[in-house]
Amino acid sequence: MIIAVDGPTASGKGTIAKALAEHFGLPHLDTGLLYRAVGRQVFLNGGNPDDSRDALAAVSFPDELLDDPHLRDEETGGLASRVSVHPSVREALFERQRAFATQPGGAVLDGRDIGTVIAPEAEAKLFVTASVEARARRRFLEMRERGAGVTLLEIQDDLRRRDDRDRSRSVAPLVPAGDAFVIDTSHLDRDEAITAAIEAVNTATPA
8 A cells, every 4th residue: 555645844744654654554755855865965065956967966865864864954955845846856766766655565655746746546645734834833843942043934934935846846846636635734733633644544545
C-alpha cells in the first residue's frame, strides 16, 4: 500500500506521515529533506539556488548530508523551495522517490507532489493543510525552542512566499490530487490530526 501525504510547509504532514508509517507498519520518506539537502548543498557550494545549473549540480549531494541538523533551519527551507522550481532538479530526484514508493509492501511518502506526480496510483492520498497563521505559530514555537531569533511576522511572510512559489511553479505545483482526502489541521491537535488521517486511509483502503 502506498500512502501519499502532501501539503504546504508546517501543516503537520510530516508528523502525520510518520504516525501513519508506524500505524500501518510501512517505511517512510520525507521527500522534502531531499530538496532541503539540494538547497543546503547549493549554499555549501557557494552557488545561487535560483540558477538551475547551480541547483542541478547540488543534486549529487553526499548521503550523509541528510543527517545535517541545518536541514531543519528556516533558511534551508527557503532554499529548498527555490531549488524545487527547477524542472531539472525535480526530474533528477524523481527516480529516487519513485523507487522508494514502489518498493515491495508499499511506503508512506510526504511532500508536495506525491499524490499528483510521484505516486499518482497511491491507494490513499491525503492533502494536509492549515491557515498561514496556524502554521506560523507552530513553526515559531519550534524555532524558539531551538533558540532561533526569528519573529512570528517573519515566519508568516516566509510561509506566504514559499506557498506562492510552490503553487505557481510550472512543474508539479502544490495542489491536492483530485481524489485526495483534505485534512485541515488549523484547529486540530496532534492526536486529532493523526486520528483523522488514519480514518482517511482506512476509508480509502477498505478491507
